Amino acid sequence: PPDVCCLGLAKTFGSGPTATEALRPLDLTFAAGQTTALLGPSGCGKSTLLRLVAGLEAPSAGHVTIGGNSPAQVCARAGLAMAFQDASLLPWRTVRGNIALALTLARQPADPALVERLIALVGLDGFGDRRPAELSGGMRQRVAIARCLAAEPRLLLLDEPFGAVDELTRLRLNFDLPRLWEKRGTTTILVTHSVTEAVLLSDRVLVFSPRPASVVADIAVSLPRP
Ligand code: ADP
Numbered sequence: 001p002p003d004v005c006c007l008g009l010a011k012t013f014g015s016g017p018t019a020t021e022a023l024r025p026l027d028l029t030f031a032a033g034q035t036t037a038l039l040g041p042s043g044c045g046k047s048t049l050l051r052l053v054a055g056l057e058a059p060s061a062g063h064v065t066i067g068g069n070s071p072a073q074v075c076a077r078a079g080l081a082m083a084f085q086d087a088s089l090l091p092w093r094t095v096r097g098n099i100a101l102a103l104t105l106a107r108q109p110a111d112p113a114l115v116e117r118l119i120a121l122v123g124l125d126g127f128g129d130r131r132p133a134e135l136s137g138g139m140r141q142r143v144a145i146a147r148c149l150a151a152e153p154r155l156l157l158l159d160e161p162f163g164a165v166d167e168l169t170r171l172r173l174n175f176d177l178p179r180l181w182e183k184r185g186t187t188t189i190l191v192t193h194s195v196t197e198a199v200l201l202s203d204r205v206l207v208f209s210p211r212p213a214s215v216v217a218d219i220a221v222s223l224p225r226p
């Protein structure tokens with residue numbers, strides 16, 4: 001059964017002559033355990049779609065269900081995690097503290113060994129005690145990725161999560177993350193500007209038209225994973 005269901009999902013910001021139709025009624029399903037990459041021109045509504053799925057915005061029409069539940073219900077059970085372009089870490093918490101918080105909020109034990117494994121996964125060994133202000137933008141994004149993987153959410157929403165990550169780390173993550181997701185059976189929706197990244201990371205690539213978005217291509221990717 002599909003994990004994420006968008007039915008007649010639409011979003012208009014504002015009203016009257018200044019209204020912006022960010023998303024026009026869209027029917028989309030995302031299969032459980034699959035990774036889908038969203039590609040499309042800037043401003044076509046990709047982030048809006050992700051924010052609607054996360055329950056951060058209320059739809060103007062239609063609705064989203066995640067395994068039959070509302071985004072709010074799934075959020076409350078920490079079944080959903082999202083990483084944004086701006087990593088939005090807690091500035092007074094260390095790298096370790098930021099990652100551990102995700103576990104605490106999911107009512108899971110803040111297992112120090114798990115936190116260290118996540119730090120290593122995103123290539124930040126030795127930086128566990130740093131605070132966000134002491135890290136580069138790319139490093140902060142990597143903390144955000146580690147943080148949203150921590151509680152093993154069933155649904156992962158990633159909005160250009162590697163924008164500032166250096167090329168080598170990015171390449172490594174492009175190979176390591178799909179294996180991790182596959183093992184865990186995570187459903188992932190990823191917004192990216194990189195066609196290469198879309199193909200490397202996902203099972204399906206959706207290409208959107210300019211705003212208001214419609215799906216102009218729906219491509220199944222079947223890449224043998226090393
Ligand atoms: P993308 O992620 O594809 O670049 P967005 O979803 O961010 O596109 O934006 C889609 C459209 O909605 C754009 O025209 C953007 O300016 C507009 N938009 C997004 N968020 C808001 C908001 N909070 N208020 C008003 N307009 C918005």
Ligand code: ADP
Pocket residue numbers: 092093094096097098
């Ligand atoms: P840890 O790495 O042990 O999790 P943090 O770096 O997260 O520690 O926190 C450093 C200190 O900041 C701690 O003493 C913590 O109690 C304190 N702190 C926590 N929340 C806040 C807050 N909202 N404002 C200011 N300080 C805070």
